[in-house]
Amino acid sequence: MAPPPPTPSSSSRGSGVRSASRRGRVRRRCQWLLYWVPVVFICCILCWSYYAYVVQLCLLTMKNIGEKVVCLIAYHLFFAMFLWSYWKTIFTLPVHPSKEFLLTYADKELLEREPRGEVHQEVLKRAAKELPIYTRTMSGAIRYCDRCQLIKPDRCHHCSACDKCILKMDHHCPWVNNCVGFSNYKFFLLFLAYSLLYCLFIAATDLQYFIKFWTNGLSDTQAKFHIMFLFFAAAMFSISLSSLFGYHCWLVSKNKSTLEAFRAPIFRHGTDKNGFSLGFSKNLRQVFGDEKIYWLLPVFTSQGDGCSFPTCLVTQDLEQASTPSGLISSNKNENHHFPAKPLRDSQSHLLTDTHSWTETNASIEKNKLGMSNPALTMENET
Numbered sequence: 001m002a003p004p005p006p007t008p009s010s011s012s013r014g015s016g017v018r019s020a021s022r023r024g025r026v027r028r029r030c031q032w033l034l035y036w037v038p039v040v041f042i043c044c045i046l047c048w049s050y051y052a053y054v055v056q057l058c059l060l061t062m063k064n065i066g067e068k069v070v071c072l073i074a075y076h077l078f079f080a081m082f083l084w085s086y087w088k089t090i091f092t093l094p095v096h097p098s099k100e101f102l103l104t105y106a107d108k109e110l111l112e113r114e115p116r117g118e119v120h121q122e123v124l125k126r127a128a129k130e131l132p133i134y135t136r137t138m139s140g141a142i143r144y145c146d147r148c149q150l151i152k153p154d155r156c157h158h159c160s161a162c163d164k165c166i167l168k169m170d171h172h173c174p175w176v177n178n179c180v181g182f183s184n185y186k187f188f189l190l191f192l193a194y195s196l197l198y199c200l201f202i203a204a205t206d207l208q209y210f211i212k213f214w215t216n217g218l219s220d221t222q223a224k225f226h227i228m229f230l231f232f233a234a235a236m237f238s239i240s241l242s243s244l245f246g247y248h249c250w251l252v253s254k255n256k257s258t259l260e261a262f263r264a265p266i267f268r269h270g271t272d273k274n275g276f277s278l279g280f281s282k283n284l285r286q287v288f289g290d291e292k293i294y295w296l297l298p299v300f301t302s303q304g305d306g307c308s309f310p311t312c313l314v315t316q317d318l319e320q321a322s323t324p325s326g327l328i329s330s331n332k333n334e335n336h337h338f339p340a341k342p343l344r345d346s347q348s349h350l351l352t353d354t355h356s357w358t359e360t361n362a363s364i365e366k367n368k369l370g371m372s373n374p375a376l377t378m379e380n381e382t
């Protein structure tokens, strides 16, 4: 039997839905274009700086051949490293939590059915039993993302711009139109370093011609204005980049993300702003890796898997201390091994470590901060 023709009310409802979805698509496309504006702006500045430095300064203004050759070679080296690290920061996709952190369909249904409270926490605690989760919400509950429906690994946060949970999220950077996190933090640092070097190099080599501009030592050509603006732009960017780069060097030395610098991570025993710090040298290796020859190249060498991190809090955490050192418990998932506990620096090679994490005394868990209060069991983090 043929279906009945649509009634006027249902067809108008249908067209209303269609136009709303079209409006949504247009809005998303406009947003997408808008997000690329800062990147296009940087690319335009970069193209102009190339023309101003290479053509106007080196080829048309510099008279000394030796100076010309040295400046051109050094400039292209900085330019290439800057572009390479910038490209990698923009186009390296942020990593999301692995499937082990996703709730099962049954657990999701249970969470949706039940009002928030003790039952929710019981479900999450059971799901997190085999996972290397050591940080908690402010109320002491398991960190859970309602939006992605997963248990958040340590140092993972939900990015509202990407609408996804990002491993070891640092911040969402509009200048690279990407989330800076576990997968591209090294690239981001190198991008800051090489862009700073690029600007400092331009400012230093342009300085004498900039002085000549003010003392009328330059002939009246178009190059004059390029040389002047090139110096101003390079000096201005150098100042802002050096403060940003200095801040991120400090973060790396303390093994903190920008988000953690603003809000210290909360462990089972409480807040600890240096909870992930392993000492300067090992903190550096967490981001740059063990092999120093790759430190200055934008290739991925960071340690770990982004889901679990070594900490120095083993003795301070009662629950962790109750696990005998070196105890191995095999994980149900054979493809993904988690460390037996937050590792001390001597055990920090997470990817090569085959120890598995284990939950221990449940009675200790109940005594932890806020866990007995069902009203404080969940927290939305952004």
Ligand SMILES: [Zn+2]
Residues within 6 Å of the ligand: 145, 146, 147, 148, 149, 157, 158, 159, 163, 164, 165
């Ligand atoms: Zn999320």
Ligand SMILES: [Zn+2]
Residues within 6 Å of the ligand: 159, 160, 161, 162, 163, 171, 172, 178, 179, 180
């Ligand atoms: Zn993001």
